[in-house]
Amino acid sequence: MRLLITGGAGFIGSHIAEAALAKGWTVGVLDNLSTGRRENVPPSATFLHSDIRNKAEVEAAFREFRPTVVSHQAAQASVAISVREPQLDAEINILGSLNIMQASVAHNVQRLVFASTGGAIYGEVPDGTRASISTAPVPVSPYACSKFATEKYLECFRTEHHLKPTILRYANVYGPRQDPHGEAGVVAIFCNRMLAGEAIRINARRSIGDAGCVRDYVYIDDVARANIAALEGLIPDPILNVGTGRETTTQELAECLQKELGSRVPVTFSERRAGDVERSLLDADRMAELLGAPTDVHAGLAKTAAWFKAQITH
Ligand SMILES: NC(=O)c1ccc[n+]([C@@H]2O[C@H](COP(=O)([O-])OP(=O)(O)OC[C@H]3O[C@@H](n4cnc5c(N)ncnc54)[C@H](O)[C@@H]3O)[C@@H](O)[C@H]2O)c1
Known part of the structure; x- marks a missing residue:
């Protein structure tokens, strides 16, 4: 091939x-x-x-x-x-x-x-x-x-x-090597900021202080x-x-990454970002049928956090 x-x-x-x-x-x-x-x-x-x-x-x-x-x-x-x-x-x-x-x-x-x-x-x-x-x-x-x-x-x-x-x-999509300096890629952005000791921001899904948008x-x-x-x-x-067919809020993502990285950076909440879709979730049953179960989101976030941490310590 x-x-x-x-x-x-x-x-x-x-x-x-x-x-x-x-x-x-x-x-x-x-x-x-x-x-x-x-x-x-x-x-x-x-x-x-x-x-x-x-x-x-x-x-x-x-x-x-x-x-x-x-x-x-x-x-x-x-x-x-x-x-x-x-x-x-x-x-x-x-x-x-x-x-x-x-x-x-x-x-x-x-x-x-x-x-x-x-x-x-x-x-x-x-x-x-x-x-x-x-x-x-x-x-x-x-x-x-x-x-x-x-x-x-x-x-x-x-x-x-x-x-x-x-x-x-x-x-x-998230994982090792994602660019943390772009405008998208919240997992990479959060990892980078947590490792630098900088506050992270959760943009509202509807109103300030909610758990943020829902993504797959x-x-x-x-x-x-x-x-x-x-x-x-x-x-x-x-x-x-x-996809995974599982919904995750920005807040759940932040909490999981804080735990994985042993980070306690402040979490700030801001208003809804113009143009953001509130909720996005795929039916990925067919993919699971053809390729087996997708990676559990917490397991994938743990691997990603470990990779970003290794970049800092190397
Ligand atoms: N990352 C996600 O969550 C996501 C979600 C849905 C779809 N996608 C799609 O997956 C693909 C890969 O995305 P990614 O996240 O790896 O982005 P990326 O920016 O890391 O990769 C895109 C690559 O395309 C190259 N490229 C851009 N314009 C080019 C051009 N004119 N000629 C040749 N090369 C060019 C870039 O240099 C880069 O290496 C894209 O088509 C993107 O739209 C990504």
Whole structure:
């Protein structure tokens, strides 16, 4: 298997690279290092410094690496940036993705896995319910629109070009190597601040002082595992939710991480952040059926906290 991972220098892509190398696959990473880091790319992977927006660069990378399967993770991945710069978001997430699709067709790629978003695509998920793949998407940000548009293009390519795409709709992914300096990634941000002895802030779900928004936090190893299974053809469904189906509030997350890190930093409460979905939760039963039970959130948070702590002490 020759796997090309776009965005393989980023958080999720670099874990997919490690999982694929552990299986003995040959791995190539295509990345422009805009948010990813060269040191995230495992030494035994081939690194192709290319921008997915540049059709000629993408074509050259495919010609050089000759992938048999592709995991497409590269993206403008920030909802906030997509609101400020929707053109930039569309150029990378839609036009860039089209370059990857066309190159995959031209080079007879057997399978193409696409990183979509379960956290953003379903919008607000009402109390007592979970969003399943039959729930109609309600993309409320340019980022969610660009991911949904790409899903639709993939459907066209499936029919027109016999490309075999698998769409993975990730919940909120957390784990080692997540960037603590971004605007999202609350687990990484909390770990970093707790280890620095700095106060953490819980943004309200509705009013100041509540337990914060509800999310479905999925551990990075489960996301990498879902990608590998899809690339191996073990996921027959065209779209799969990748989550835990368990709801966690920001406060529960903070308490768990304080305990794991032995931290007592002050917790402050602020008002609702504009644009935040109050509650997001996926129906991930099908994933559990296909891949086994996901990592328990407390166990995943313990591993993540230990990793961030080790970065400080090394
Ligand atoms: N982290 C999450 O919770 C989450 C949730 C849902 C979906 N996703 C999706 O998963 C994928 C990976 O996200 P991540 O959290 O690892 O983010 P990340 O920012 O760590 O990784 C994205 C990678 O893509 C690269 N990249 C960006 N623009 C590029 C371009 N024009 N050309 C080539 N490379 C480019 C970046 O340098 C980076 O290495 C993204 O598609 C994201 O939208 C992430």
